[in-house]
Structure formats: C-alpha cells, structure tokens
Amino acid sequence: MGKVEFVYFDAGGGHRAAATALRLVTEQQLQWNVHLMNLQELLDSLDPMLRLSGLRLQDLYNWLLKMGWTSGAGTGLRVLQAAIRLYHPQQVKLLEEYWRKSQPALVVSIVPHFNRALFESLHRVSPVTPFVTVITDFADYPPHFWIERQEQFVICGSPRAVAQARSTGLRDDQIFETSGMILHPKFYQAITVDRAAERRRLGLEPELPTGLVMFGGQGSSVMVKIARKLEASKLNLQLILICGHNERLAAMLRGIRGKVRKYVEGFTTEVPYYMYLADFFIGKPGPGSISEALAMKLPVIVERNARTLPQERYNADWVLEKQVGLVMRDFGRITPSVEDLLDPSSFARYRANAAAVNNRAVFEIPGILNEILNKTHVVGRII
Structure with a gap:
C-alpha cells in the first residue's frame, strides 16, 4: 500500500x-x-x-x-x-x-x-x-x-x-x-544529570529560583523587556533565556549586565534539559510551549492582550482553568507576577497542578x- x-x-x-x-x-x-x-x-x-x-x-x-x-x-x-x-x-x-x-x-x-x-x-x-x-x-x-x-x-x-x-x-x-x-518523545524521557552541577556549569547558582524564558523558535523582542524588568527588581532569582533562531536577540540579552545571573541559548533541540534546570516558565501562550513546560512540571506565566495571536488567546484561558500558572495583561508587570508565583504556598499549588497534567x-x-x-x-x- x-x-x-x-x-x-x-x-x-x-x-x-x-x-x-x-x-x-x-x-x-x-x-x-x-x-x-x-x-x-x-x-x-x-x-x-x-x-x-x-x-x-x-x-x-x-x-x-x-x-x-x-x-x-x-x-x-x-x-x-x-x-x-x-x-x-x-x-x-x-x-x-x-x-x-x-x-x-x-x-x-x-x-x-x-x-x-x-x-x-x-x-x-x-x-x-x-x-x-x-x-x-x-x-x-x-x-x-x-x-x-x-x-x-x-x-x-x-x-x-x-x-x-x-x-x-x-x-x-x-x-x-x-x-x-x-x-516530542524527549519530554517523556527521564533526565538523570545532577541539576545543581549542571546549573553551576552554565554559570548559575545551584539553589536559586530559576526562570526559563522562551518565545518559540523565533524568540521575541519582549524577552529584553522581561530581562530588564527582572534585573531592576529586588527578586533573588536567575534566568535561562532561549532565543531560537534570533541571534540578534541573543546578543542583546548577553549584553544586559547586572546582578541577575543569566544563561542565554540560541536555537536548541535540548529544551527538556533546560526546562529540567528551571523552576518556572515565562513565555507566550503557545500550545507547544505551555505543554512542554507542564510536561517538565513547570508552572507558567503567560501574557494575554491585543498582541496575543488570536488562535492562542484561549490557551491563556486554559492555563487559568487548569490553575497551572498566571496570565498577565502586560509583561511590563512581570516583577509582581513572578513575586506572586514564587510565594511558597502559591508555588507549591501551581507546581502540583502542573505535575498533575498527564498529556x-x-x-x-x-x-x-x-x-x-x-x-x-x-x-x-x-x-
């Protein structure tokens, strides 16, 4: 046949x-x-x-x-x-x-x-x-x-x-x-590396709360805004930023100096590995990105506003329905959202809900x- x-x-x-x-x-x-x-x-x-x-x-x-x-x-x-x-x-x-x-x-x-x-x-x-x-x-x-x-x-x-x-x-x-x-089946395979050691290898602190920022295969200029807002905050955290094929964006993010430790990656096929090293996800409400984060038990922070692609707007509603993270109107207010997510009782609840999604x-x-x-x-x- x-x-x-x-x-x-x-x-x-x-x-x-x-x-x-x-x-x-x-x-x-x-x-x-x-x-x-x-x-x-x-x-x-x-x-x-x-x-x-x-x-x-x-x-x-x-x-x-x-x-x-x-x-x-x-x-x-x-x-x-x-x-x-x-x-x-x-x-x-x-x-x-x-x-x-x-x-x-x-x-x-x-x-x-x-x-x-x-x-x-x-x-x-x-x-x-x-x-x-x-x-x-x-x-x-x-x-x-x-x-x-x-x-x-x-x-x-x-x-x-x-x-x-x-x-x-x-x-x-x-x-x-x-x-x-x-x-991809990679998201269902066990990762056995030492998480703390791998964070150190990337220049990150082994125990600090770590956010993974990703906006699909093309990245997005809004990642610069997010990085700068968190850099200016009093939050004690670090970031892994995945820029996809957007080399200009990766260069801009590497140029942001300050107290927040950052690891910037371009296009990679090892997203499960980087998500394994993270504690939460920040990105657009794409169905793939949300699902990848939840497969790795990461609560999510996504944006929903006039800039959100029409076909992705319900995805943000789905995040709220499942209580697996936060939905913002503007990433300009990313700092209070991260603060809310990382509150110990809130984080435990979102993390448990993320882990309960069995896709x-x-x-x-x-x-x-x-x-x-x-x-x-x-x-x-x-x-």
Missing part, C-alpha cells in the same frame, strides 16, 4: 515540530511509511509575497513574531484567509497533481487555513482516502481556521475543541479526543490513525 502523508508548514515552527514528533512515534508504533509534506514548498508558485519580494509569506510571519509586531494579528488573519480563498482553485489544482503522484493511503493535516483545499483535492483524486485534521491548539478559532465543514476526521486536544468540532456537524465517530498537545497525545494519536484507517476499510499494510 501507499504511504501516509503528514502535512505541515513552517509558519511559527510548531507545525513542523508536531509533525516530526508524530512521525517518529507513528513509525515506531505502527511501522508505517510516513512522509512529511511541506505545504509551503508545494504552493510557492501561488505565494504573492514570494513573487513580489522574494520572501515567503511564512517567513514574513516568522519575522513579525521575532520582532514582537503582532498587535494587528486579528485583522491580518482575516486578510490572509481572504487571500487563501482567492487562490483556492489554484491550490486545489496543485494539490490534485501531488496526490495523483503520491497516492497516499491516509492524509493527516497538522496545519490550519488550508484544510478545505487539502480535503477537496484529495477527494477528487481518491474519495475513499481518509483525511484527518490534527488540531495543535487547545481550541479552534473559527471560521475557516482549523475545522472545515467537510467529511473528515478531527483529532482534538481538549474538550473545548471537541465541542467546536461537534458544532460543525461532525458525528461523534469522526471526532477523537486526546489528552493534550503533541510533544500523552503523541503516543495516543498513532492508534487513532490506525483506527480511522480500519474504519474506512482501506485494506492492506502501509509499508
């Missing part, structure tokens, strides 16, 4: 990470032949930004994240969706050509926005091939973000997303709920995909 296609793109970085982690576990559990399909590369010829400036639309998006310029994200999102609708017929045509060559046994989308085009093109080429959308946010941001009204399967990481899927008319046998977001989604989804394949009567083994 044919291969399985996992569809991703690099807008934000979390979609590639989720697809890569899910492929790894799926191949281990089911011995399937999984191919990662980069949707942006396939649709490059339709990208108006690429034609006009030589810069991909996803690269512009990542640059805006890096600069922290997200205040008009709601309006920008609707403009983007209008452009996607405008180019929909051409998208479907390109995707049809791809599916005819690929002949997949199953297509799994780990991206928003394009699921109508992905489904329609696949259905024209092979109506019996199942199409699955895996939502990598705690909730959808309708309309036309994650869930489309079409004959598909949807995998959700929260009761809120399940309710949203039902509201589109999907049947219960088309909706599957997991225990959370997709994380095993990456290990649950392969079995769900296998069930979907069996439901749709696709006979044979995927090799």
Whole structure:
C-alpha cells in the first residue's frame, strides 16, 4: 500500500515540530511509511509575497513574531484567509497533481487555513482516502481556521475543541479526543544529570529560583523587556533565556549586565534539559510551549492582550482553568507576577497542578490513525 502523508508548514515552527514528533512515534508504533509534506514548498508558485519580494509569506510571519509586531494579528488573519480563498482553485489544482503522484493511503493535516483545499483535492483524486485534521491548539478559532465543514476526521486536544468540532456537524465517530498537545518523545524521557552541577556549569547558582524564558523558535523582542524588568527588581532569582533562531536577540540579552545571573541559548533541540534546570516558565501562550513546560512540571506565566495571536488567546484561558500558572495583561508587570508565583504556598499549588497534567497525545494519536484507517476499510499494510 501507499504511504501516509503528514502535512505541515513552517509558519511559527510548531507545525513542523508536531509533525516530526508524530512521525517518529507513528513509525515506531505502527511501522508505517510516513512522509512529511511541506505545504509551503508545494504552493510557492501561488505565494504573492514570494513573487513580489522574494520572501515567503511564512517567513514574513516568522519575522513579525521575532520582532514582537503582532498587535494587528486579528485583522491580518482575516486578510490572509481572504487571500487563501482567492487562490483556492489554484491550490486545489496543485494539490490534485501531488496526490495523483503520491497516492497516499491516509492524509493527516497538522496545519490550519488550508484544510478545505487539502480535503477537496484529495477527494477528487481518491474519495475513499481518509483525511484527518490534527488540531495543535487547545481550541479552534473559527471560521475557516482549523475545522472545515467537510467529511473528515478531527483529532482534538481538549474538550473545548471537541465541542467546536461537534458544532460543525461532525458525528461523534469522526471526532477523537486526546489528552493534550503533541510533544516530542524527549519530554517523556527521564533526565538523570545532577541539576545543581549542571546549573553551576552554565554559570548559575545551584539553589536559586530559576526562570526559563522562551518565545518559540523565533524568540521575541519582549524577552529584553522581561530581562530588564527582572534585573531592576529586588527578586533573588536567575534566568535561562532561549532565543531560537534570533541571534540578534541573543546578543542583546548577553549584553544586559547586572546582578541577575543569566544563561542565554540560541536555537536548541535540548529544551527538556533546560526546562529540567528551571523552576518556572515565562513565555507566550503557545500550545507547544505551555505543554512542554507542564510536561517538565513547570508552572507558567503567560501574557494575554491585543498582541496575543488570536488562535492562542484561549490557551491563556486554559492555563487559568487548569490553575497551572498566571496570565498577565502586560509583561511590563512581570516583577509582581513572578513575586506572586514564587510565594511558597502559591508555588507549591501551581507546581502540583502542573505535575498533575498527564498529556500523552503523541503516543495516543498513532492508534487513532490506525483506527480511522480500519474504519474506512482501506485494506492492506502501509509499508
């Protein structure tokens, strides 16, 4: 039989990470032949930004994240969706050509926005091939973000997303709920290094409260504000700052001198290790970052305001619902928030709630995909 296609793109970085982690576990559990399909590369010829400036639309998006310029994200999102609708017929045509060559046994989308085009093109080429959308946010941001009204399967990481899927008319046998977001298996592996010794090796104090500051794979200029505010405070703490691919940001943070000890890292695949050395997390309310922190038992401090990406706003509400940390309106007031979090009784409660979150989604989804394949009567083994 044919291969399985996992569809991703690099807008934000979390979609590639989720697809890569899910492929790894799926191949281990089911011995399937999984191919990662980069949707942006396939649709490059339709990208108006690429034609006009030589810069991909996803690269512009990542640059805006890096600069922290997200205040008009709601309006920008609707403009983007209008452009996607405008180019929909051409998208479907390109995707049809791809599916005819690929002949997949199953297509799994780990991206928003394009699921109508992905489904329609696949259905024209092979109506019996199942199409699955895996939502990598705690909730959808309708309309036309994650869930489309079409004959598909949807995998959700929260009761809120399940309710949203039902509201589109999907049947219960088309909706599957997991225990959370997709994380790399590294986050479930025991770390056996000496925590105090590793802190010393990074130039940190072995017993001082340690915050890990991270804003996705592109970093964010707001990390400088956070570092400076905490530097000016009377709090006795230290920071690990992970800047992703933002080398300019890393240089700026290394240039901040003062009493607060800091370890600044650029892009790294060892986030579980750095989280193991930390006591709490500060960052944007991205579903991946929040879930990674909770997997490492770290309470979180996140921001929710007009600059928060629309699709990430519910994630902050989820943090409050689960009582796993604090939600701020502005990182300009990070000092009192850290003070509140580190109050011994509050910290113990948040830490216990974080540890109680048992997210095993990456290990649950392969079995769900296998069930979907069996439901749709696709006979044979995927090799």
